[in-house]
Amino acid sequence: MERAMLPLPSAEHAAAPASGESPYPSRVPLLSAALAQCGALLVIGLVLTQVPEAAIGPGGGMPWAALQGGLAALLGRVLGMDRWWMSIHLLFAPGLLWAIGLGLPSQYPLIAFCLLASVYWGVSRTRVPLFLSSRAAAREILNLLPRERNFTFVDLGSGLGGVLSGLARARPRGDFHGIEAAPMPFLFSRLRTALSMPNCRVSWGDFRDFDLGGCDIVYVYLSPAAMGALWIKAKREMRAGSLLISNSFDVPGVSPSMTVSTGDQGGSRLLLWHM
Numbered sequence: 001m002e003r004a005m006l007p008l009p010s011a012e013h014a015a016a017p018a019s020g021e022s023p024y025p026s027r028v029p030l031l032s033a034a035l036a037q038c039g040a041l042l043v044i045g046l047v048l049t050q051v052p053e054a055a056i057g058p059g060g061g062m063p064w065a066a067l068q069g070g071l072a073a074l075l076g077r078v079l080g081m082d083r084w085w086m087s088i089h090l091l092f093a094p095g096l097l098w099a100i101g102l103g104l105p106s107q108y109p110l111i112a113f114c115l116l117a118s119v120y121w122g123v124s125r126t127r128v129p130l131f132l133s134s135r136a137a138a139r140e141i142l143n144l145l146p147r148e149r150n151f152t153f154v155d156l157g158s159g160l161g162g163v164l165s166g167l168a169r170a171r172p173r174g175d176f177h178g179i180e181a182a183p184m185p186f187l188f189s190r191l192r193t194a195l196s197m198p199n200c201r202v203s204w205g206d207f208r209d210f211d212l213g214g215c216d217i218v219y220v221y222l223s224p225a226a227m228g229a230l231w232i233k234a235k236r237e238m239r240a241g242s243l244l245i246s247n248s249f250d251v252p253g254v255s256p257s258m259t260v261s262t263g264d265q266g267g268s269r270l271l272l273w274h275m
């Protein structure tokens with residue numbers, strides 16, 4: 001049955017994040033990552049200049065690569081990097097050495113890098129990688145959309161456009177808009193929607209520059225790091241009576257008006273704020 005567009009309990013908003021908060025953390029993790037790796041390399045280099053015979057031991061360069069990884073992970077923590085970076089630090093030098101050992105043509109790593117960059121463009125800044133809403137989540141979102149009247153729906157960070165295109169097909173009276181910053185997902189979703197869906201479009205850009213004032217429903221599936229700033233933007237721009245839906249991620253200190261369990265395997269839920 002259609003749960004269509006409310007009524008929702010009025011939103012009880014606890015303390016909102018400070019209004020001066022920047023949209024994304026100012027620290028640039030890539031810089032810290034480079035510093036940690038360079039620092040570790042410096043230490044290893046100093047040791048090897050003192051004890052050059054230690055360079056050639058059992059296992060070739062791999063023990064040194066592992067040591068480089070360990071030191072970089074440690075330095076990363078000292079520089080205040082998030083825990084999940086540690087595994088990247090630990091694996092980076094050994095992985096590099098292993099890949100060199102494969103003797104692949106030199107353009108392969110470049111191609112792999114370009115592909116990854118085109119999918120995960122800007123993640124070090126936005127801290128929002130690509131992962132997709134489940135079908136169950138899309139079904140629950142559909143239940144929230146009106147059938148009998150026109151409305152506007154925007155997916156901020158629309159990824160591959162799966163949610164958008166499914167909803168646009170099921171609700172022809174809705175006007176659906178996706179905004180995506182990463183080149184490859186943008187191109188893919190643009191092609192997916194441009195030809196066959198007159199009520200759905202995808203734009204390339206940063207959703208922080210997009211005015212939410214004209215939207216009836218705003219959908220996001222981002223990350224904890226992005227939610228505080230998103231809430232400030234939503235409070236500033238969204239109209240009274242519009243609806244913000246976040247897949248799985250809370251706004252720190254702000255209770256949702258309603259929560260809908262999707263029943264998918266990942267245990268995701270939709271958090272709804274009636275603005």
Ligand SMILES: C[S@@+](CC[C@H](N)C(=O)[O-])C[C@H]1O[C@@H](n2cnc3c(N)ncnc32)[C@H](O)[C@@H]1O
Nearest residue numbers: 126128131132133157158159181182206207221
């Ligand atoms: C977790 S995915 C969600 C994809 C899609 N909305 C879904 O639910 O399946 C988040 C997407 O947001 C994009 N993104 C992150 N920050 C963005 C920003 N500031 N502007 C536009 N897109 C952004 C990422 O590139 C990624 O594709």
